[in-house]
Amino acid sequence: MGGRMVDFGGWDMPVQYPAGTIEEHLRTRTHAGLFDVSHMGEIDVRGPGSIAFINSITSNDASKLIDGQAQYSALTTPQGTVIDDLLVYRFAADKFTLVVNAGTTIKDWDWITSQPRDESVELRNVSSEYCQLALQGPDALKMLQKLTDLPLEEIKYYHFDQGEVDGVPAIVSRTGYTGEDGFEVYAAADKAEQLWDKILDAGNTGSPEGVLPCGLAARNTLRLEAAMALYGHEIDETTTLLEANLGWICKLNKGAFVGREALAKQKEEGVKRRLAGFEITERGIARDGQEVVIDGAKVGRVTSGSPAPFLKKNIGLTYVPVEFAGEGQQVHIDVRGRLVAAQIVKTPFYKRAQ
Amino acid sequence: MANVPEDLHYSKDHEWLRVEGDVAVVGITDYAQNSLGDVVYVELPKMGEEFAANESFGSVESVKAVSEVFSPVSGTVAEVNEALNDEPERVNGDPYGEGWMIKVRMSNPGEVDSLLTAAEYEDFTKAETE
Numbered sequence: 341m342g343g344r345m346v347d348f349g350g351w352d353m354p355v356q357y358p359a360g361t362i363e364e365h366l367r368t369r370t371h372a373g374l375f376d377v378s379h380m381g382e383i384d385v386r387g388p389g390s391i392a393f394i395n396s397i398t399s400n401d402a403s404k405l406i407d408g409q410a411q412y413s414a415l416t417t418p419q420g421t422v423i424d425d426l427l428v429y430r431f432a433a434d435k436f437t438l439v440v441n442a443g444t445t446i447k448d449w450d451w452i453t454s455q456p457r458d459e460s461v462e463l464r465n466v467s468s469e470y471c472q473l474a475l476q477g478p479d480a481l482k483m484l485q486k487l488t489d490l491p492l493e494e495i496k497y498y499h500f501d502q503g504e505v506d507g508v509p510a511i512v513s514r515t516g517y518t519g520e521d522g523f524e525v526y527a528a529a530d531k532a533e534q535l536w537d538k539i540l541d542a543g544n545t546g547s548p549e550g551v552l553p554c555g556l557a558a559r560n561t562l563r564l565e566a567a568m569a570l571y572g573h574e575i576d577e578t579t580t581l582l583e584a585n586l587g588w589i590c591k592l593n594k595g596a597f598v599g600r601e602a603l604a605k606q607k608e609e610g611v612k613r614r615l616a617g618f619e620i621t622e623r624g625i626a627r628d629g630q631e632v633v634i635d636g637a638k639v640g641r642v643t644s645g646s647p648a649p650f651l652k653k654n655i656g657l658t659y660v661p662v663e664f665a666g667e668g669q670q671v672h673i674d675v676r677g678r679l680v681a682a683q684i685v686k687t688p689f690y691k692r693a694q
Numbered sequence: 695m696a697n698v699p700e701d702l703h704y705s706k707d708h709e710w711l712r713v714e715g716d717v718a719v720v721g722i723t724d725y726a727q728n729s730l731g732d733v734v735y736v737e738l739p740k741m742g743e744e745f746a747a748n749e750s751f752g753s754v755e756s757v758k759a760v761s762e763v764f765s766p767v768s769g770t771v772a773e774v775n776e777a778l779n780d781e782p783e784r785v786n787g788d789p790y791g792e793g794w795m796i797k798v799r800m801s802n803p804g805e806v807d808s809l810l811t812a813a814e815y816e817d818f819t820k821a822e823t824e
Contacts, residue, residue: 361757362732557731557758623779625735625755647734647757676753676760 356555364558365649368518369692372477372543373554373562377517377524378532381445381467385436389458394428394436397455397598399581401591405430410498410515413589414581415440415448416599420606422575422584424448427515429500437466441571455598471532475539475551476522476562478692483543483551484523488512492523506538517559519566519690565648567617567657567687573628573643574615574657582606583659584615585687613640616665617687620654620673624680631674632658639664642673648689655689656682696725696819699790703806704815705766707748710790713806714797718767721794722754722785725819731756733785736778738795743771747805751796754785767805769798 354376356364367373385394394402400413409430415423424447427439440448449465457463475484481492490503490512500513511526527535536553543551560570569575575584582590582603592604620626626645631638645656656673664671669684698704703711708726712719727733735755745751745765754761775794778784785793800806810818 355758356731360732362734365757561757623735625760627760647755649757 354553354555355557357553359552361555361557361561362649364552364554365561367552368477368520368554368558368562369650370478371549372475372479372483372522372551373518373558374536374539374543374545374551375474375476375554375559376471376532376536377474377559378471378529379442380472381440381442381448381465382470382526383438383440383445383449383452384462384464384466385438386434386462386464387458387460388434389461390434390436393455393457393461394438395594395597396457397452398426398428399586399591399597399599399603400428400589401594402428402430402436403594407432408499408501410500410513412498414575414586415451416581416597416603417577418599418602420580420582420599420602421577422571422579422581423451423577425569425571425575425586429511429513439472444571469529470526471529471535472524472526473532473535473539474516474518474522474524475543476516476518476520477551478521479543479549479551480520480522484512484525484539486542487538495523497521505535508535510535517566517568518562519568519688520562520692560644561646561649564644564646564655564657565650565688565690567689569615570644579615579659580606580611583611583613611662613659614662614665615643615657616660616684617689618656618658618671618673618682619685619689620656620680620682622681624673624675624678625654626656626673626675626680626682630676632660633672633674633679634660634664634669639671645673651689653689655685657687660684696723696728697790698724698812698816698819700812702790702812703766703809704812704818705748705764705809706818707764707766708819709764709766711766711806711809713803716800716803717772718769718798718800718806719794720751720763720765720796720798721789722763723815724789726761727786727789727793730754730761731758733782736782736785736795738774738778739771741771741774745769745771745798747802754782763795765796765798766809767798767800768802769800771796772799773797 398413516522672679750762
């Protein structure tokens with residue numbers, strides 16, 4: 341493909357393909373982009389005690405899932421901070437798969453297997469068995485439909501179905517990390533190349549309205565415009581879910597889970613800092629790690645900062661004390677020694693038309 | 695293969711330099727712009743600022759990364775390509791032409807002799823890619 345490669349959590353990953361990050365980003369917003377996200381980790385949870393076990397280690401309520409549904413959730417520390425964010429897929433009451441981040445798969449596996457569980461619960465790290473391709477964008481459905489008999493239109497957001505894609509047994513999930521409609525296809529690892537090529541063909545790659553292969557850089561700018569958290573940036577073991585605006589995946593009344601007490605206490609007392617979006621209001625681009633300054637005082641750091649190719653603005657996310665987290669708050673970003681003006685804005689920065 | 699014009703001088707930091715009397719025109723090479731990807735922002739110095747050879751005079755930003763740019767020679771900034779403020783993509787489209795960055799009035803024109811020739815720069819980038 342001629343992609344420029346980089347090491348990412350031990351995987352050789354393309355940062356961008358020849359079209360370039362901006363074109364990849366825009367095409368995903370207007371038509372479709374295809375991402376190879378096979379680096380993601382998969383952990384199977386099997387057995388009658390699966391729901392109870394998953395609910396004891398994750399913050400969202402897995403008991404609310406029905407067969408064929410997926411849920412965004414998090415593995416939490418006793419302090420309510422984040423070991424990882426993940427998707428919980430329910431195939432049956434005794435059959436689940438957790439999809440976790442690449443760089444944290446081993447840490448997650450060690451943590452999950454160290455937690456008390458009913459002896460009926462079987463765990464398996466099956467990360468190396470799967471490939472995962474994400475086809476994202478408003479044209480994703482009609483492109484993917486050419487390769488499968490599954491009724492894609494009927495798969496609701498955050499639901500999935502099982503069938504064949506180009507004759508390959510696959511799980512097709514209406515999920516993604518771009519802020520667009522789209523699908524993630526899981527299949528046997530050795531089918532990655534076949535599916536990649538066939539999806540590009542089905543999406544008329546090469547034509548101006550066709551699908552473009554997209555790299556990690558576009559995946560990052562797309563998720564940032566949609567203000568989705570990236571593990572290691574917005575969330576990690578120093579940030580709580582409530583600070584990260586992820587209270588919606590903290591089901592404090594579902595029963596005991598690791599971190600519940602800390603989160604309940606923080607909810608009652610109120611968070612002291614909060615993740616907020618900002619937009620640069622003069623010339624300059626904020627980058628990860630730069631300091632955020634209000635009236636000469638350092639109040640936080642940029643967790644993700646970048647140009648936003650679709651919005652044509654320079655945006656970012658940062659933790660700021662709650663009193664400064666309101667829309668319209670003026671801040672400065674220390675861009676390599678130069679203070680650049682910015683203001684706090686509502687997130688997500690980008691939301692697709694429904 | 696990246697374009698490396700014969701008549702220019704090159705630095706190991708991937709700047710090119712064209713001598714016009716005692717003034718040197720400076721930009722980044724085709725290889726550099728291609729490695730960076732879409733240039734979305736260029737920060738340049740003000741006229742009259744002085745730089746020593748190999749000192750950073752500004753930065754070039756792509757969506758993903760920031761790269762400093764270094765003056766291959768010592769001197770004073772005589773002109774700045776203001777057009778890059780609004781059209782930084784010129785650095786990608788025409789790195790040796792409309793994508794030029796600054797003109798430096800050289801204080802020690804002899805420094806040009808220590809820069810790489812086109813052939814040397816080509817070998818240097820090949821070694822870097824391997």
